[in-house]
Amino acid sequence: MIKDLYEAHLPVSNIKQSIDFYEELGLQLAFEGERVTFLWINKGKSWLGLWEGESVETPYHPSIRHLAFHVELADMKKAKSWLETKGIEVREAFGFSKDHQPLVLMNEPNAHAAIYFNDPDGNSIELITPLVYDMNEKKNMMSLQQWEEEIGFV
Template identity: 35%
Template sequence: MKNAKIYETHVHTKNLETAINFYESLGLRIAFIIEDRRVAFFYLGEEGSREQMLGVWEVRKEEFTKSHFAFSATYEELLNIPNYLKEKGITLRPSFGLKPTEPIVHSWMPAASYYFYDPDGNSLEYITLLEGEPIPQLGPVHLSTWLKHNENPQS
């Protein structure tokens, strides 16, 4: 199992149609909707790719639980995420005590991220792995701080 990849993940929603509109606005493609089960499946990735899937299940209020997952992005894509989400009316959120004025770096990995919520409050993230060695003692920091401490800045 160590070489396994995650094929699909699932989140709950309180309103399937709202969730479908939201995830389509992020560029996910409908794979299939099962109306009587109130679930929509989306393909992620390039057009025609079926290597990753997201399932969005409408549940009753008392069954609703929030989730978290991350979308992989290139370094260049990550730098454009604030504009991309702003155009869609989606607000970035602070994380780890840091404002979303620039990507937040998990220095133990290292990886840079932006965080936001879907309409149901599920925590979503765009993330890219960074070049360079981990510096776990830095903790979560903004990208500019990471770059000052890293000898191999992104190209």
């Protein structure tokens, strides 16, 4: 029945500024309206809805105002420099400074590499890639660099 996630939505204060930001990340404009705009994440498969209005004042919580984009591991390894070339600063996440990201999230028995930043309205944006499923060892969170050195595979 359910195949994948088709859409997600975020509140924004300035629709034009947000369109520019998400297009800079590679999303493609699908529909532009006065208060809602949709950008393709993967054309025909998934899109992001941006809603201009007062909702942007809703305090951040991980269950709202957060979006994670799947990327390939090769892209994750260069994500920080890619973001920096676009003037986007990686932010601290889970106690890991931007210097120690991408980081590895240990959601036992799975491990994912991720890097975090904010959009112009403070919505939390994450780039994430799976590293391993059904891992038998218990590990602590670490940087992707540490993962490569200690675990020896990615």
